[in-house]
Amino acid sequence: MNRRNFLTFTAVGLATLPASSLFAGGHGRTGTFKGASNHVTTGTAEIAGNKVNLLADFTFDGAPDPKVALGKNGYDKDTLMGLLKSNNGASSYEIPAGIDASQYNEVWIWCEKFNVPLGVAKLN
Numbered sequence: 592m593n594r595r596n597f598l599t600f601t602a603v604g605l606a607t608l609p610a611s612s613l614f615a616g617g618h619g620r621t622g623t624f625k626g627a628s629n630h631v632t633t634g635t636a637e638i639a640g641n642k643v644n645l646l647a648d649f650t651f652d653g654a655p656d657p658k659v660a661l662g663k664n665g666y667d668k669d670t671l672m673g674l675l676k677s678n679n680g681a682s683s684y685e686i687p688a689g690i691d692a693s694q695y696n697e698v699w700i701w702c703e704k705f706n707v708p709l710g711v712a713k714l715n
Contacts, residue, residue: 622712632710636698656704
């Protein structure tokens, strides 16, 4: 197969995959962020194995003390994974030992200092 045919074959093959598989790698449950408390939080969160991944499209307008956590129809402080590593782009957070991620349906960006939500992604 020559290079041109390979590129055509690859492009056609990728076009037939669902967008979520291309974007998230098809590894886990994903959700789209919505801002909270007058903050702008956008992009995609994914739970894959024992990690929460904020994907390349993630953006956050900034606040003091933003942390990543899980929730089940509401924020759960026992799932805090530490400070948000970046306000833009991809980052990854390890889910605390003993937490069963399958029991949660949300990824939160939470301001621990002021005890307010900054964004939440409901997972599919």
